[in-house]
Amino acid sequence: MFDVIVLGAGASGLMLAAQAAKRGRSVLVLEKANKVGKKILMSGGGKCNFTNLDVEHHHYLCHNPHFVKSALSRYTQWDFIGLVCEHGIEYEERKHGQLFTINGSKDILNMLLKECEQPNITIKTQAEVKAVKQMPQGFEITTQQETLTCTSFVVASGGLSIPTLGGSGIGYDIAKQFGHHIFPTRAGLVPFTFSDQFKEITTRLSGNALNVTLSNQHTAFNEAMLFTHRGLSGPSALQLSNYWQAGTAININFFPSTDINLVLKQKKVQQPKVLLRTIVNEMTTKAITVELQNLIWQSEAETPIGQLSDQRIEQIATQLHEFSIKPSGTEGYRTAEVTLGGVDTKEVSSKTMESTRVKGLFFIGEVLDVTGHLGGYNFQWAWASAVAAAEYV
Numbered sequence: 001m002f003d004v005i006v007l008g009a010g011a012s013g014l015m016l017a018a019q020a021a022k023r024g025r026s027v028l029v030l031e032k033a034n035k036v037g038k039k040i041l042m043s044g045g046g047k048c049n050f051t052n053l054d055v056e057h058h059h060y061l062c063h064n065p066h067f068v069k070s071a072l073s074r075y076t077q078w079d080f081i082g083l084v085c086e087h088g089i090e091y092e093e094r095k096h097g098q099l100f101t102i103n104g105s106k107d108i109l110n111m112l113l114k115e116c117e118q119p120n121i122t123i124k125t126q127a128e129v130k131a132v133k134q135m136p137q138g139f140e141i142t143t144q145q146e147t148l149t150c151t152s153f154v155v156a157s158g159g160l161s162i163p164t165l166g167g168s169g170i171g172y173d174i175a176k177q178f179g180h181h182i183f184p185t186r187a188g189l190v191p192f193t194f195s196d197q198f199k200e201i202t203t204r205l206s207g208n209a210l211n212v213t214l215s216n217q218h219t220a221f222n223e224a225m226l227f228t229h230r231g232l233s234g235p236s237a238l239q240l241s242n243y244w245q246a247g248t249a250i251n252i253n254f255f256p257s258t259d260i261n262l263v264l265k266q267k268k269v270q271q272p273k274v275l276l277r278t279i280v281n282e283m284t285t286k287a288i289t290v291e292l293q294n295l296i297w298q299s300e301a302e303t304p305i306g307q308l309s310d311q312r313i314e315q316i317a318t319q320l321h322e323f324s325i326k327p328s329g330t331e332g333y334r335t336a337e338v339t340l341g342g343v344d345t346k347e348v349s350s351k352t353m354e355s356t357r358v359k360g361l362f363f364i365g366e367v368l369d370v371t372g373h374l375g376g377y378n379f380q381w382a383w384a385s386a387v388a389a390a391e392y393v
């Protein structure tokens with residue numbers, strides 16, 4: 001009988017194993033894939049954005065917004081940075097306080113595996129958990145090969161995103177089996193797709209990027225937006241996808257740092273013969289200008305600005321600052337970095353991550369209804385929730 005069995009050798013599962021074993025617990029980690037930590041290796045474009053210098057509860061989406069505070073304050077970004085430094089891992093700060101490894105994500109995975117080099121930890125790969133049963137003294141866990149028992153069972157299964165990297169719904173099934181409520185899940189940090197005229201535009205502009213403010217009725221993100229042959233990606237699109245509901249519109253401010261109305265009216269006086277596209281072209285690529293012209297001022301394409309009424313200039317400026325479009329969807333779990341929704345945190349202790357319904361059952365990481373913004377927040381949640389649970393398993 002193990003003290004602790006962990007379902008999943010991903011970010012949170014490995015962190016929990018290392019920390020719980022330091023408290024003398026015997027830990028078995030069961031991983032269905034042939035290798036551990038596949039998502040860590042793929043993360044941050046292969047460089048793993050492992051945390052952020054600025055971590056606050058408002059960087060997370062959760063139906064119970066205060067839930068994350070306790071764990072995040074007990075194991076902070078500084079604690080994880082300390083661990084990274086102890087292991088001599090080189091890292092760099094990028095925009096918005098995001099920390100990335102310099103030599104690759106494998107450094108973070110190797111660090112976790114080194115932390116797991118303790119005699120009381122066993123990690124088994126190709127060991128898919130199939131069933132869990134509550135016993136008088138703990139749990140009986142069945143994999144395709146064997147049946148094992150433990151006192152504490154930790155669900156660190158992650159979410160549904162990227163099935164080829166291990167995404168699975170088993171964590172939600174186990175939670176439901178024990179009477180937990182699950183918030184509906186959907187893909188997060190994921191590119192938008194389009195099926196109308198706008199798709200043809202994004203296809204033609206594929207590879208072009210610009211700094212925009214992307215917003216909807218809930219929030220706004222001022223970051224780069226990338227046109228792809230399927231739709232819109234880049235940090236601003238990924239961030240907004242977390243706050244987007246199917247069927248709703250999003251707004252693009254193509255020039256957030258310029259007052260277009262003012263610029264156009266000044267040009268009307270100073271250079272009345274100039275065309276609108278010449279002015280817009282000074283602020284972005286030619287390809288983007290051509291598409292904006294087709295979308296917004298096609299009938300005035302050859303009209304000098306001096307001949308446009310102030311009212312028409314205001315309309316064009318408003319369109320460039322508040323261009324509204326309706327995505328047909330997102331690329332879904334196939335490319336999503338995270339899964340929104342999941343195990344309702346109202347039935348999980350924010351201090352210990354233990355189920356308030358079933359003693360000895362713990363949920364950590366992404367399986368919970370906690371989703372971070374882009375920028376290292378999801379890993380910081382994986383580390384912090386794992387350390388919180390490790391103190392109590």
Ligand SMILES: Cc1cc2nc3c(=O)[nH]c(=O)nc-3n(C[C@H](O)[C@H](O)[C@H](O)COP(=O)(O)OP(=O)(O)OC[C@H]3O[C@@H](n4cnc5c(N)ncnc54)[C@H](O)[C@@H]3O)c2cc1C
Nearest residue numbers: 008010011012032043044049129158166365366376378379
């Ligand atoms: C492409 C990509 C890039 C990302 N980049 C970043 C980044 O740079 N920064 C950041 O903060 N976040 C990033 N994320 C998100 C981050 O990877 C996750 O939020 C984090 O890994 C969640 O940790 P976890 O332990 O909950 O789940 P995971 O790390 O997903 O681990 C879950 C593990 O459980 C295993 N498992 C599932 N079902 C079973 C079963 N039945 N039996 C046994 N094992 C099972 C899986 O194989 C997997 O190994 C990225 C995600 C993706 C997909």
